[in-house]
Amino acid sequence: MKNKILMADKSRLVKQASARNAQVVTLDMVAQLAGVSPSTVSRILNGTAVVSGLKKTAVDDAIAKLGFVPNPMARGLAGGRTLSIGVITQAIDSPFYGVALSGIEYELDRAGYSALYVSGHWDAKEESKCIDVLRSRRVDGIIVLTGRLSDQTLKTCAKTIPVVVTGRSLKAPGLFSLNFDNFEGGRMATQHLLDLGHRRIVFIAGAPDHPDANERLRGYRAALEAAGLVYDPTLVLAGDFRESSGLQAVTQLLGQKCSFTAIFAANDQMAFGAALGLHRSGLRVPRDVSLIGFDDLPMAMYAAPPLSSIHESAYELGCLAATSMLQLLNGVKPLGQVPAPLLVVRESSAPPLN
Amino acid sequence: MKNKILMADKSRLVKQASARNAQVVTLDMVAQLAGVSPSTVSRILNGTAVVSGLKKTAVDDAIAKLGFVPNPMARGLAGGRTLSIGVITQAIDSPFYGVALSGIEYELDRAGYSALYVSGHWDAKEESKCIDVLRSRRVDGIIVLTGRLSDQTLKTCAKTIPVVVTGRSLKAPGLFSLNFDNFEGGRMATQHLLDLGHRRIVFIAGAPDHPDANERLRGYRAALEAAGLVYDPTLVLAGDFRESSGLQAVTQLLGQKCSFTAIFAANDQMAFGAALGLHRSGLRVPRDVSLIGFDDLPMAMYAAPPLSSIHESAYELGCLAATSMLQLLNGVKPLGQVPAPLLVVRESSAPPLN
DNA sequence: CTGAAAGCGCTTACAG
DNA sequence: CTGAAAGCGCTTACAG
Numbered sequence: 001m002k003n004k005i006l007m008a009d010k011s012r013l014v015k016q017a018s019a020r021n022a023q024v025v026t027l028d029m030v031a032q033l034a035g036v037s038p039s040t041v042s043r044i045l046n047g048t049a050v051v052s053g054l055k056k057t058a059v060d061d062a063i064a065k066l067g068f069v070p071n072p073m074a075r076g077l078a079g080g081r082t083l084s085i086g087v088i089t090q091a092i093d094s095p096f097y098g099v100a101l102s103g104i105e106y107e108l109d110r111a112g113y114s115a116l117y118v119s120g121h122w123d124a125k126e127e128s129k130c131i132d133v134l135r136s137r138r139v140d141g142i143i144v145l146t147g148r149l150s151d152q153t154l155k156t157c158a159k160t161i162p163v164v165v166t167g168r169s170l171k172a173p174g175l176f177s178l179n180f181d182n183f184e185g186g187r188m189a190t191q192h193l194l195d196l197g198h199r200r201i202v203f204i205a206g207a208p209d210h211p212d213a214n215e216r217l218r219g220y221r222a223a224l225e226a227a228g229l230v231y232d233p234t235l236v237l238a239g240d241f242r243e244s245s246g247l248q249a250v251t252q253l254l255g256q257k258c259s260f261t262a263i264f265a266a267n268d269q270m271a272f273g274a275a276l277g278l279h280r281s282g283l284r285v286p287r288d289v290s291l292i293g294f295d296d297l298p299m300a301m302y303a304a305p306p307l308s309s310i311h312e313s314a315y316e317l318g319c320l321a322a323t324s325m326l327q328l329l330n331g332v333k334p335l336g337q338v339p340a341p342l343l344v345v346r347e348s349s350a351p352p353l354n
Numbered sequence: 355m356k357n358k359i360l361m362a363d364k365s366r367l368v369k370q371a372s373a374r375n376a377q378v379v380t381l382d383m384v385a386q387l388a389g390v391s392p393s394t395v396s397r398i399l400n401g402t403a404v405v406s407g408l409k410k411t412a413v414d415d416a417i418a419k420l421g422f423v424p425n426p427m428a429r430g431l432a433g434g435r436t437l438s439i440g441v442i443t444q445a446i447d448s449p450f451y452g453v454a455l456s457g458i459e460y461e462l463d464r465a466g467y468s469a470l471y472v473s474g475h476w477d478a479k480e481e482s483k484c485i486d487v488l489r490s491r492r493v494d495g496i497i498v499l500t501g502r503l504s505d506q507t508l509k510t511c512a513k514t515i516p517v518v519v520t521g522r523s524l525k526a527p528g529l530f531s532l533n534f535d536n537f538e539g540g541r542m543a544t545q546h547l548l549d550l551g552h553r554r555i556v557f558i559a560g561a562p563d564h565p566d567a568n569e570r571l572r573g574y575r576a577a578l579e580a581a582g583l584v585y586d587p588t589l590v591l592a593g594d595f596r597e598s599s600g601l602q603a604v605t606q607l608l609g610q611k612c613s614f615t616a617i618f619a620a621n622d623q624m625a626f627g628a629a630l631g632l633h634r635s636g637l638r639v640p641r642d643v644s645l646i647g648f649d650d651l652p653m654a655m656y657a658a659p660p661l662s663s664i665h666e667s668a669y670e671l672g673c674l675a676a677t678s679m680l681q682l683l684n685g686v687k688p689l690g691q692v693p694a695p696l697l698v699v700r701e702s703s704a705p706p707l708n
Numbered sequence: 709c710t711g712a713a714a715g716c717g718c719t720t721a722c723a724g
Numbered sequence: 725c726t727g728a729a730a731g732c733g734c735t736t737a738c739a740g
Binding site (some may be wrong): 382 | 732733735736
């Protein structure tokens with residue numbers, strides 16, 4: 001008798017399954033096989049309620065036997081969540097943010113969430129569009145890796161969806177910010193060059209309006225002033241965080257016969273560009289010019305010569321951003337903090353010649 | 355009279371909307387406002403059927419007025435598709451694949467699709483898990499950026515879901531492959547060094563079992579043999595496509611006092627590592643040793659000295675993979691082809707000293 | 709060309 | 725502790 005019922009059930013299952021996709025196992029099928037209601041299966045899956053041991057075992061067995069995997073879309077539709085987190089990055093191929101993304105991916109994956117990456121391309125308008133795209137995809141939360149969005153925009157956004165933002169300090173309901181001490185990092189880099197005996201130190205700035213960039217410049221100025229040096233604006237060149245702008249800055253500098261013995265680039269990529277500019281002019285690092293970057297990209301140690309830099313752990317930043325988001329989602333107050341900047345001295349910085 | 359109905363409708367809309375999320379506008383609301391059935395709105399949205407002009411205008415107006423954005427999950431559940439494509443990459447922070455991802459992102463975005471990135475970390479088992487994850491997310495197709503999955507696994511996978519794979523030539527139903535001519539690229543790089551007069555040319559190999567790596571090695575051998583040189587296995591060192599393995603290879607080489615005048619690294623990252631190894635030993639590029647890489651990463655031109663390489667357009671590869679997937683999804687036979695390899699001569703390669 | 713209706717695979721009050 | 729039922733927001737045969 002029991003067998004007969006089982007067989008009848010099975011043929012029914014097969015029929016259902018083949019409707020659209022032969023592989024699809026549904027929660028209903030699990031419920032039937034386990035002899036419980038779909039509600040019970042759902043509750044076991046989500047840990048929503050305490051279920052008697054026997055039923056739980058039966059359900060777990062059925063899940064294993066059938067190889068059941070919940071359909072995230074049905075879950076999302078019914079439960080009002082997607083188990084996916086939107087991540088706004090500047091460029092998915094950025095050497096710095098790429099590492100952060102892998103940290104995010106790691107932590108989210110552990111918690112059963114997926115990441116949806118969208119690129120803002122260093123443009124506030126595009127970043128706004130990213131938010132729209134992510135909203136339409138119904139992500140459960142948004143991680144914003146720095147960028148140019150205004151504080152106000154972020155606060156408004158956080159009213160309807162949890163937001164974690166890096167690269168600034170902001171307090172608002174539903175929002176958590178993770179800020180790296182760019183000021184201190186900028187100060188340390190400059191201080192390192194001062195300690196070596198440099199006095200004419202060039203600063204190649206990052207993308208204008210970017211909080212990171214501004215803070216690093218502030219750190220540069222602070223170190224200079226603390227050393228009793230006057231801030232010389234002709235030593236501060238514009239940049240945009242890309243290699244090409246570092247090259248351009250050095251070319252310009254050399255063109256106007258500006259005298260200097262060291263360069264602090266607001267990120268490693270620009271430092272690489274600057275190094276090329278020096279190389280092209282026959283200037284050697286660090287003999288003729290000392291060079292220090294910022295970020296400590298994986299590539300920094302493979303530059304020739306290996307680049308001194310301020311270490312900022314992108315991977316850890318990504319992990320932190322992800323775990324903070326998860327906490328926000330679970331109603332836990334995030335308390336994580338980004339590690340302090342660290343000076344990494346390699347071979348690109350040395351005392352000046354004379 | 356008409357006004358009254360509209361007002362009544364509105365209050366109903368508000369009630370519905372506030373149920374879960376105050377911002378949510380549904381297709382039903384659009385239908386009501388436009389005075390048509392939900393089916394019609396759906397058909398207009400999807401271009402599934404020809405709809406009379408008047409109704410279309412009414413619906414478009416209603417969509418605009420309400421700021422309606424279709425819920426992708428409901429769409430997915432009902433329509434059996436998610437408008438999302440899974441992308442299996444080796445590491446989301448890979449300098450090479452990162453650029454490919456941005457190409458994929460660009461093309462997919464244009465078509466209203468999203469990408470779901472998962473990383474295989476150069477491991478066949480992890481890549482298999484990636485497929486499972488993507489399946490459970492119900493992606494409409496899977497793009498596999500090279501990797502170690504067996505041909506058989508890919509073919510099997512393609513039976514139930516469209517697959518585009520790069521880095522190999524494979525024919526199977528539901529599958530399209532995009533292969534870069536790594537053999538020719540390897541040959542060209544080696545030929546370049548031969549043309550400069552080098553005879554003792556080291557090859558630093560890529561990750562074992564990776565088709566890219568094997569092909570580049572084959573190209574190396576072919577060029578050597580065409581030049582009438584005997585293949586010397588002691589000149590071929592193991593690598594894994596990472597900087598560190600390039601460094602290690604050179605260290606090993608120098609340790610065993612192997613004589614050579616040039617190095618061909620199977621990718622730029624290993625070339626950077628090799629450059630560091632040479633630098634540490636006081637050897638200069640290209641005076642003492644010529645160096646050529648493969649991929650032509652954005653960083654290659656910023657190396658010191660700028661690195662000669664074989665150009666492979668990762669961005670274009672990504673675009674091609676994405677458009678091919680879109681074609682597969684639309685029942686169109688993809689015909690795209692990856693551009694041929696291109697030799698880029700910079701400053702890291704020169705004739706040998708003697 | 710267009711509607712009414714059923715259904716996609718789940719979750720969650722609502723009742724016991 | 726557990727079910728039956730309604731509903732999430734769409735799409736798609738099925739009828740006109």
